[in-house]
Amino acid sequence: MTSIVFDFDDTLFEMVPNMLPFANKMFQTGIRYEDCYTFNLSLLFGRTDDEIDHMFHQFCMSDDHKKMVPTPGMHKALQYVSSKYNAVHIATARKSKAEIARSMHNALVQHDMMKYMQRVFMGSSKGAVCKRVGAVAFVDDAPHNIEDVATDSPKTTRILVDRPWNQDYKEDVIRITSGYDILNIL
Numbered sequence: 703m704t705s706i707v708f709d710f711d712d713t714l715f716e717m718v719p720n721m722l723p724f725a726n727k728m729f730q731t732g733i734r735y736e737d738c739y740t741f742n743l744s745l746l747f748g749r750t751d752d753e754i755d756h757m758f759h760q761f762c763m764s765d766d767h768k769k770m771v772p773t774p775g776m777h778k779a780l781q782y783v784s785s786k787y788n789a790v791h792i793a794t795a796r797k798s799k800a801e802i803a804r805s806m807h808n809a810l811v812q813h814d815m816m817k818y819m820q821r822v823f824m825g826s827s828k829g830a831v832c833k834r835v836g837a838v839a840f841v842d843d844a845p846h847n848i849e850d851v852a853t854d855s856p857k858t859t860r861i862l863v864d865r866p867w868n869q870d871y872k873e874d875v876i877r878i879t880s881g882y883d884i885l886n887i888l
Contacts, residue, residue, distance in 0.1 A: 704787045704788050704789075704836065704838050705787055705788055705789035705790065705791055705820070705835045705836060705837050705838065706783050706787050706789075706790055706791070706837060706838060706839045706840070706841070706888070707790075707791045707792070707793050707828070707831055707832050707835065707837045707839070707840045707841070707858075708776075708780075708790070708791070708792055708793075708840075708841045708842075709792070709793060709794060709795075709828070709841060709842040709843060709844070709847065709863075710792050710794040710796065710806055711794065711795075711796070711843075712773070712843040712863065712865055713773065713776075713841055713842055713843050713863050714772060714773060714776050714780075714792070714810075714815070715770045715771065715772055715773060715776075715809060716770060716771055716772070716773055717770060718735060718738060718865075719735055720761075720766050720767065720769055720770045721758070721761050721766070721767075722734070722735060722738075723766065724757070724760075724761045724764060724766045725743075725747060725757050725761070728757050728760070729747050729749060729753075729757070731747060733746060733747065735866065736866055737866075738865070738866045738867050739866065739867060740867050741843075741844045741845070741846070741867045741868070743758075755797075759799075759801075759802070762796075762801065762802050762805040763801060763805065767805055767809070768808070768809075768812075770809055771813070772813050772815065772881075773863065773880060773881055774880040774881060774882070775880040775881030775882035775883070775884070775885075776815075776880075776881035777813065777814070777815060777881070778881060778882060778885065779881035779882070779884040779885060780815055780818040780881075781818065782884065782885055782888075783818075783839075783884065783888060784818040786888065787838065789820040789821070789835065790818050790819055790820060791819065791820055791821045791822070791823065791831065791835055791837075792806075792819060792821075792822040792823065793823045793826060793828045793831040793832070793840075794806070794822070794823070794824055794825075795825065795828075795844075795847075796824055796825065797824065797825050802824075803822070803824060806822065807822075821835075827850055827854065828840065828842065828847045828850050828851055829847075829850035829851045829852075829853055829854025829855055830854055832851050832854065832855035832858045833854045833855040837851075837855060837858045838857075838858065838859060838888075839858060839859040839860075839861060839887075839888055840855070840858050840859070840860055840861065841861040841863065841878075841884070842860075842861075842862065842863065843862065843863040843865045843867075843868060844867075844868070845862070845868050845871040845873075848860045848862055848871070848873070848875055849873070852873070852874070859876065859887075859888075860874070860875045860876065861875070861876045861877075861878055861884070861887065862875045862876070862877050862878070863878055863879075864877050864878065864879045
């Protein structure tokens with residue numbers, strides 16, 4: 703069985719642009735999208751992991767989360783890969799809590815993307831997920847997840863969605879700017 707694995711936040715959906723105003727209001731900061739030099743939100747906002755977890759949980763329950771839109775071209779990419787591969791999966795670092803899973807499910811349904819998904823893996827190592835499902839390709843925005851897949855599932859093609867926080871990453875990866883690029887890669 704051939705499959706492809708996508709990350710959710712800032713890969714399938716534009717999460718950070720919607721999360722930043724919410725976090726800035728909560729933390730009384732003024733961080734802009736282009737200021738996001740790191741994937742580590744604790745470092746970016748100067749907050750503890752618990753404070754970031756609390757903020758993110760609140761964000762997932764908010765109207766701001768409901769306003770998230772898919773990354774340009776990702777709906778078309780999902781349509782394409784679902785016709786070409788046996789299975790399309792999501793692997794997300796989001797914690798496996800019912801309300802968090804529901805917020806993701808609602809976003810996928812709202813944008814008519816759930817029909818392409820076979821399974822959603824929450825809180826698991828992305829390398830382990832790719833190995834488990836025999837992924838031929840993995841799409842993510844976070845370099846540490848790309849490296850995890852390179853270690854655990856080295857035959858998997860690694861595709862990095864171009865974001866401000868991954869500009870310094872130069873390893874063996876295919877870099878894309880939108881979901882439309884996937885149509886030419888896979």
